[in-house]
Amino acid sequence: MATASTSATAGVSPTAAQVLTVRYFAWVREKVGRADERIEVPASVATVGDLVAWLTSRGPEYAAAFGTAGVVRAALDQTHVKPAQSLAGAKEVAFFPPVTGG
Amino acid sequence: MTVRVQSEPFDVGAEVAALTAGREDAGGVVTFTGFVRGQADGRDLAVLTLEHYPGMTERELERIDDEARARFDLLGSTVIHRIGALSPGEPIVLVVTAAAHRRAAFEAAEFLMDYLKSRAPFWKKESFRDGSERWVDARDCDSAALERWQSR
Numbered sequence: 001m002a003t004a005s006t007s008a009t010a011g012v013s014p015t016a017a018q019v020l021t022v023r024y025f026a027w028v029r030e031k032v033g034r035a036d037e038r039i040e041v042p043a044s045v046a047t048v049g050d051l052v053a054w055l056t057s058r059g060p061e062y063a064a065a066f067g068t069a070g071v072v073r074a075a076l077d078q079t080h081v082k083p084a085q086s087l088a089g090a091k092e093v094a095f096f097p098p099v100t101g102g
Numbered sequence: 103m104t105v106r107v108q109s110e111p112f113d114v115g116a117e118v119a120a121l122t123a124g125r126e127d128a129g130g131v132v133t134f135t136g137f138v139r140g141q142a143d144g145r146d147l148a149v150l151t152l153e154h155y156p157g158m159t160e161r162e163l164e165r166i167d168d169e170a171r172a173r174f175d176l177l178g179s180t181v182i183h184r185i186g187a188l189s190p191g192e193p194i195v196l197v198v199t200a201a202a203h204r205r206a207a208f209e210a211a212e213f214l215m216d217y218l219k220s221r222a223p224f225w226k227k228e229s230f231r232d233g234s235e236r237w238v239d240a241r242d243c244d245s246a247a248l249e250r251w252q253s254r
Binding site: 025026027029073079080094096098099100101102 | 136152153154155157158159162183194195206215218219220221222223224225226227236238239241244
């Protein structure tokens with residue numbers, strides 16, 4: 001879905017890729033195989049939903065975690081958000097199943 | 103208002119005492135304590151493990167607590183949620199609410215639990231005595247409980 005070819009090196013252009021800390025919890029963490037990572041996101045990835053689609057294309061572990069549409073929830077800088085939420089200015093994104101505390 | 107996330111057990115009596123210390127206006131104090139059930143779908147549970155999102159958990163609990171204070175005539179509240187490995191019969195969560203009259207205290211305690219279950223970033227994993235494990239699914243009735251407050 002991404003059409004732009006973005007430089008892999010940060011800082012080469014004024015529209016350098018955004019660097020995000022991505023965190024995973026519960027079975028999303030288990031399926032992805034890591035608790036967190038730093039990711040350079042291409043400029044074509046504008047929303048949380050775009051990020052999910054982009055991650056899903058990165059490998060089978062992401063496809064497994066995000067496979068069932070609409071199940072995985074997201075938080076941006078530690079606030080619950082919907083897929084349409086813009087990533088502009090964000091530092092931390094988290095993906096997790098619906099919460100089951102209490 | 104007190105919000106805590108901890109692995110240690112809590113003492114309900116001590117929390118009530120702390121919330122009401124030095125005040126004479128709290129005519130009603132309600133406590134709710136959630137415990138680990140020993141069975142799930144007829145299977146014997148060995149351990150319930152609580153994972154959470156450090157940082158967001160505290161922020162979300164504080165947001166929920168602020169919302170309760172805006173809605174109800176509360177004098178004070180305490181929310182404690184445990185994390186880590188818990189055994190059947192152990193307490194998981196405590197909500198204490200203090201108000202001048204009982205109705206606000208009862209309603210605020212129920213509101214806090216309903217919001218906590220649907221908004222606070224905790225996840226439960228069940229480990230059974232037969233060696234199998236599974237993540238607990240979110241329950242539709244919990245989101246229905248939340249919607250009940252949103253129509254008010």
